[in-house]
Amino acid sequence: MRRFTSGFWLILALLALWEVSARAGWVDSPNWPPLTHVLAALLRDTASGEIPMLVGSTLARMFAGLAGGTVAGVAMGLLFGASPLAARVLGPTVELVRPIPIPAIIPPLVLFLGLDNGMKISIAAITAFFPVLTNTAQGLRAVEADQLAMARTFGVPAWRRLFLVTLPAILPYVLAGLRVALALALVTTVVAEMIAGEQGVGHYLVLMQFAGRAEEMYAAVLVLAALGYALNRGFLWLERRLIGWFFATGRDG
Amino acid sequence: MRRLARTDLLKETASMIRLTRRTAIVATLTAPLAAPALRAQSLTRMRVSVIPVLDVAPLHAAIAQGYFRAEGIEIDTSTTAGGATGLPGLVAGQFRAVFSNGVSTMLGIREGLEFRFISGASRGTQQAPDILAVLTRKGSGIRTGKELEGKRLASNTRNNIVWLRGMAWVEKTGGDWRKVTTVEVPFPQMADALAGGQVDACISSEPFVTAALESHGDRIERIGWPISETAPGGTNAHYVGIAPDLERNGEVFDRFARGLHKGVDWVNERLGRPELLELISGFSRVPLERMRSVALPAYPKGVTPAEIDDLVATMQRYGLTGRYPASAGLIHRTAQV
Numbered sequence A: 001m002r003r004f005t006s007g008f009w010l011i012l013a014l015l016a017l018w019e020v021s022a023r024a025g026w027v028d029s030p031n032w033p034p035l036t037h038v039l040a041a042l043l044r045d046t047a048s049g050e051i052p053m054l055v056g057s058t059l060a061r062m063f064a065g066l067a068g069g070t071v072a073g074v075a076m077g078l079l080f081g082a083s084p085l086a087a088r089v090l091g092p093t094v095e096l097v098r099p100i101p102i103p104a105i106i107p108p109l110v111l112f113l114g115l116d117n118g119m120k121i122s123i124a125a126i127t128a129f130f131p132v133l134t135n136t137a138q139g140l141r142a143v144e145a146d147q148l149a150m151a152r153t154f155g156v157p158a159w160r161r162l163f164l165v166t167l168p169a170i171l172p173y174v175l176a177g178l179r180v181a182l183a184l185a186l187v188t189t190v191v192a193e194m195i196a197g198e199q200g201v202g203h204y205l206v207l208m209q210f211a212g213r214a215e216e217m218y219a220a221v222l223v224l225a226a227l228g229y230a231l232n233r234g235f236l237w238l239e240r241r242l243i244g245w246f247f248a249t250g251r252d253g
Numbered sequence B: 001m002r003r004l005a006r007t008d009l010l011k012e013t014a015s016m017i018r019l020t021r022r023t024a025i026v027a028t029l030t031a032p033l034a035a036p037a038l039r040a041q042s043l044t045r046m047r048v049s050v051i052p053v054l055d056v057a058p059l060h061a062a063i064a065q066g067y068f069r070a071e072g073i074e075i076d077t078s079t080t081a082g083g084a085t086g087l088p089g090l091v092a093g094q095f096r097a098v099f100s101n102g103v104s105t106m107l108g109i110r111e112g113l114e115f116r117f118i119s120g121a122s123r124g125t126q127q128a129p130d131i132l133a134v135l136t137r138k139g140s141g142i143r144t145g146k147e148l149e150g151k152r153l154a155s156n157t158r159n160n161i162v163w164l165r166g167m168a169w170v171e172k173t174g175g176d177w178r179k180v181t182t183v184e185v186p187f188p189q190m191a192d193a194l195a196g197g198q199v200d201a202c203i204s205s206e207p208f209v210t211a212a213l214e215s216h217g218d219r220i221e222r223i224g225w226p227i228s229e230t231a232p233g234g235t236n237a238h239y240v241g242i243a244p245d246l247e248r249n250g251e252v253f254d255r256f257a258r259g260l261h262k263g264v265d266w267v268n269e270r271l272g273r274p275e276l277l278e279l280i281s282g283f284s285r286v287p288l289e290r291m292r293s294v295a296l297p298a299y300p301k302g303v304t305p306a307e308i309d310d311l312v313a314t315m316q317r318y319g320l321t322g323r324y325p326a327s328a329g330l331i332h333r334t335a336q337v
Helices: A006-023 A035-047 A050-082 A084-097 A102-113 A117-142 A145-153 A158-195 A200-210 A214-242 A244-248 B002-030 B054-064 B083-091 B102-110 B161-172 B187-195 B208-216 B226-230 B243-248 B250-269 B274-284 B305-317
Strands: B044-050 B073-079 B097-101 B115-123 B132-137 B152-155 B181-184 B201-205 B220-224 B235-242
Touching (some): A050 A084, A050 A117, A050 A200, A050 A214, A200 B073, A214 A244, B044 B054, B083 B097, B083 B102, B102 B305, B115 B243, B187 B208, B243 B250
Parallel strands (some): B044 B097, B152 B201
Antiparallel strands (some): B097 B235, B132 B201
């Protein structure tokens, strides 16, 4: 067990620096409260149930979006793989839309989808869609032609080939895309919550900023950092279990 | 090997579905409207765009006192960054009513949008203290708009009421507003930007003025009151609806205004009393201790053609030129009180 690595000590040192810089007045602003005050605020609003509820609602929106975006991304990726025509027709549009920063398209989404779950879930879904799509397409190119040819030789029908050969083979690529999407979706969901509506961690953050309560604001920031870290760790664990065979063949994600 | 992996996958998928179902239940429980589902059917639900500032106290008072419920209305507030964000939502039908500063509303009307004033919300007081203040660094020697020429002045947004009153103050105190560089800085960051030297002055609004003087009182000071020095009692913000909705559902807005105006009475009867400060502290989450030193606006019920004409004249003067329709036609019957 390498519990206390140098990375761990660096985090502790940075947190200590935060505390000291605020206490000693190196940074003299109410927008830079000592870490201990932030932790106290975090504890208070966690015990009151406010933060757990906000985190729950933010995560529910994020996962709903991720699920939708992943299904759409894989489906579109398979379509690209199956039909060169679709790839030629849709490819340029996808490449043009993909680099648009998601926060930039929030205003039109508000116009068409409103301010509630529909809009925020769509944002998470769009965020997840592109990395999953790109990775699915890449994964399809990497499916070993021999495997498919053998399945065909044995007379496995096309739809069963999809589920028995293609999908398992591209799973590692889809998961790699999903891991990127996971990190991005947390960011975009919170940004969407910050812009409009009174939902989730994002709204809490803005409300506290405007109330001049920096402790609570940083408490939300800490929660987001912890969430992002936990989600990634959880995902890695899931990935090892789902595609252990992929890593077992000596490849490394 | 492959088969084993697939069974694993199936198991994982099953547990993921259970997990999402659980999160869905959590989401349903946390949805704010889950509880009064039955009663809500008999109530007209209205979504109102607000900003978490002192000006919306009457709306929150009316919600808390049940004045809207008594009128058969359920108000669902949605916080946005201000009129400039809320008004497009009104056009898109996301909101029935929007709390908006007068400048953003009139700019929309100039562009042909059918905004109508459905109620007054806040105006400046006749004398200082008022809700806006010009702040500078101590020892900077800046006392007037003249000394701000060539300097950087922070405003939360360009082309809103805060900016407009700030420009009027610059001119009133001898400066040329065209020679002052406006920098957009959000209210919560103004004190830091000023103390840190990124700007030379800022037009701040309550409760940020009080917060800034509390935390940076040794370094920054107040040199002006933009509303009471340039337009005592001048208009600030209103509740705005959109004409087609007002025509079709005039009766709903009558009820909305009745409820809201009872909230205005509730607030005006309690100016300076702890209940009001507790109410404001409750919805804005501004600490109660700070609320005790915060200046409040006046809370009117109506909107007069004269105040809108004054506003438009000021806007024309500071570069927001164009053709504005006659003000009388913009004031819905609920605001003619």
